[in-house]
Amino acid sequence: EIVLTQSPGTLSLSPGERATLSCRASQSVSGSSLAWHQQKPGQAPRLLIYGASNRATGIPDRFSGSGSGTDFTLTISRLEPEDFAVYYCQQYGNSRTFGQGTKVEIK
């Protein structure tokens, strides 16, 4: 099973700042089959990025993904108030597994 480790656990930032979230896999993720999800309280996760760097339909361009192999990054260029939430990475190259999440909170 591929284990995904996200860092940091919590990111305290102000609106307008840049957020950089990391996801490291225990082994190489085939085909860059890595997605990022955003989750708000009481809601199902929402897909932001698939294939490591492709934005899902309707996702603003302030969200971007990068990386390959075992190291992946989600960047939010300028935080909007609605971006404060928990973010999860998911690999789908070998079965599926999720990371434990990074909470982006208002500083």
Add this chain to the structure above:
Amino acid sequence: QVQLVQSGSELQKPGASVKVSCKASGYTFTGYAMHWVRQAPGQGPEYMGWINTNTGNPTYAQGFTGRFVFSLDTSVSTAYLQISSLKAEDSAVYYCAAFDLGDYWGQGTLVTVSS
């Protein structure tokens, strides 16, 4: 439009069983696998596995063998998750999802296991 509608919250005692349903609409049910995800309170999602909606063949992820059973009723486009011998640590929100179709999740079903 694609919809996955799950059954309502459940409160069960330890040792009991529970069956969660997920009714699909807006697409050909047998064309896409149905996946199941568990999310315990304050924790990240855990992938439970998937069921081939064409053949009924289930595949369970590590940690979800034995007490967990995926099943189907294709006549009503519904997938089911049954959990037997419930334990307190099974308390979580359970989601069905049609990942292969797109980013489609059910609304989640809260299962609480408490005496």
